[in-house]
């Protein structure tokens with residue numbers, strides 16, 4: 001380590017792009033009205049507190065954590081349409097974000113979460129848990145095996161249904177890059193009726209929709225979807241070389 | 242080639258078995274909890290506790306709080322802080338659905354000052370059903386009056402709102418607790434930063 005290294009600052013992170021992210025108060029999504037901050041956010045100059053973050057590597061991922069078709073098995077296979085979801089985690093400059101934790105949770109094929117608060121009258125699947133995690137590889141890739149989550153009703157308005165979705169949580173290199181989001185499916189007719197999806201600026205909505213991929217699909221086994229995720233990147237675009 | 246940020250979406254009401262499974266008694270190992278520092282971790286052992294309150298002052302029972310902090314000497318774990326030298330992970334997670342008062346509870350150590358002129362503080366990320374994008378704030382410590390007065394971030398906050406960022410120290414039977422309530426809205430709305 002040179003003297004310069006000890007003086008090294010972690011790389012800067014560019015601003016949150018508010019044209020890409022939902023506003024805090026989005027009246028069509030009723031719960032936001034009493035929960036979203038209403039005063040303007042206070043600007044902050046990033047310090048080490050924002051430019052560092054927890055590091056979770058391969059050591060925190062169990063052997064079956066990425067495989068939701070097997071990590072909840074009690075006495076058989078989970079019911080539903082098996083699927084693979086994979087993609088790359090990139091920064092805004094298109095560089096892979098390596099060795100970062102990706103956590104997921106979802107409903108089962110019938111649209112029911114194992115969560116005790118979920119009282120939707122659809123069956124639980126004794127062989128499906130619905131939670132998983134993995135760490136991205138050197139190319140920023142992650143991959144989960146699961147079953148396609150079902151749609152489910154919620155109380156936002158009469159006859160409100162959530163489109164099929166998988167919840168994602170990512171860290172990236174620092175607190176500033178933290179992201180929790182949801183992945184949706186192409187062609188879902190519920191998307192245009194969902195205040196959570198529609199709370200996203202229109203220009204950015206298609207980034208939440210995965211793509212069906214025959215390349216990721218495995219014959220006689222599971223359909224494949226690609227969902228690439230872009231986290232906030234360097235505050236200066238690196239020179240193209 | 243430039244890529245656009247993936248939009249945020251709400252954590253929803255059902256995060257517990259994926260993100261805080263141990264706390265909610267689901268059979269899935271977890272990467273972080275409210276127990277951030279066992280007896281071996283050096284420093285003053287403290288508890289940070291609080292509620293997340295909605296615009297009507299009602300405690301929210303499906304929020305998730307993440308806490309990130311330096312160790313007692315002011316160093317962050319991980320590669321980004323080249324000074325890092327400690328086994329303390331500095332990261333905690335707690336959902337507000339298991340405590341009967343819907344509090345979050347972190348058992349940790351009081352962080353040291355990270356940089357010259359910066360007062361000790363912890364970073365706090367707030368997620369919940371009903372919030373499509375998470376919120377970021379900091380908690381400072383009420384017994385650090387002088388350091389707080391000189392902290393550049395705290396000083397940049399309008400004076401009348403600074404106290405929303407100060408956790409109140411309380412000592413009882415040798416246990417040190419800091420109370421830090423998070424008000425999402427209203428006159429006492431906590432300062433959230435455009436991180």
Ligand SMILES: [Fe+3]
Pocket residue numbers: 162165167253255
């Ligand atoms: Fe959901």
